Amino acid sequence: MRRMRQVSVGLVVWALTLAAGAQQPIIYPARGQSAQKQNTDTAECQLWAKQTTGVDPVAIAQQGANQPAAPQQQGGMLKGAAGGAALGAIGGAIGGDAGKGAAIGAVVGTAAGGLRQRRKNEAAAGQQQANNQQASQQMATFSRAVAACMTGRGYTVQ
Template sequence: MHTFSKRQISAIAVLLFWQAAAAAQPVAYPAKGQSSQKQQQDQSSCASWAKSQTGVDPAAVAATPPPPSGPAVGGGERVGGAARGAAGGAVIGAIAGDAGKGAAVGAVAGTMGGGMRARQNQRNAQASAQAQNQNAMGAFNQAYSACMSGRGYTMQ
């Protein structure tokens, strides 16, 4: 059985996202009997026009890497969580009679909490980036469809 790294899983997720986005692109039907050569010219012209109108370059959107992941991401949350946990644990430990033990327990709990926050922040960043890309492509596809419709194509 093969196990996947986080980087491999992220790459697979991005690939699946872009396949879904590609499937959502508008399809043009030459309703006025345009030749395939004319359709290719119109598609190219409309893609350029849509890019100029929206400022969205589908190639750039497709090439946008996902937010970084790995041990370097979220390190601050873990360290900060450990420090806060240790301080809180020391106070509780002092009340209970063993500040050192309380600080150690608090540091472990704080580190775990910081790691969970880091992972949640990473998930939120990825979801936000994905939503922004979908919105950008939606605007581009709307402009592209308007252009193609104006040239006599039926759009779906």
């Protein structure tokens, strides 16, 4: 379980890094600016973009790294089976066969518990996907601001 969480966190960080890298503009010095001038302009434009948009790429990456992976709920089928068996035994005792009632209740309870568990897991995964999408949109906004700033300083941005 712990290993699965570590792998999930690693995948989130990798996805954010990939998204950030895919959205980062390619900048070319159109007016013969030196590499040092381009580095200075890029740093200044990134600072301006952060101040203007309110998006901090470092904070987004840290948030993604620190965000726990959606925990996979476990034990729902077992809990459902136990509860179903207990109710089935009570119902079976009324009908004269507690063992048969418990067996039927366990089967029904297992199915119901598994369904509840799957719904919880799907909801958690959906929330995580929404968080990742929001981070990606914020990074796209930041990258557009950097691109606008660099264009204004005489660079070609793709």
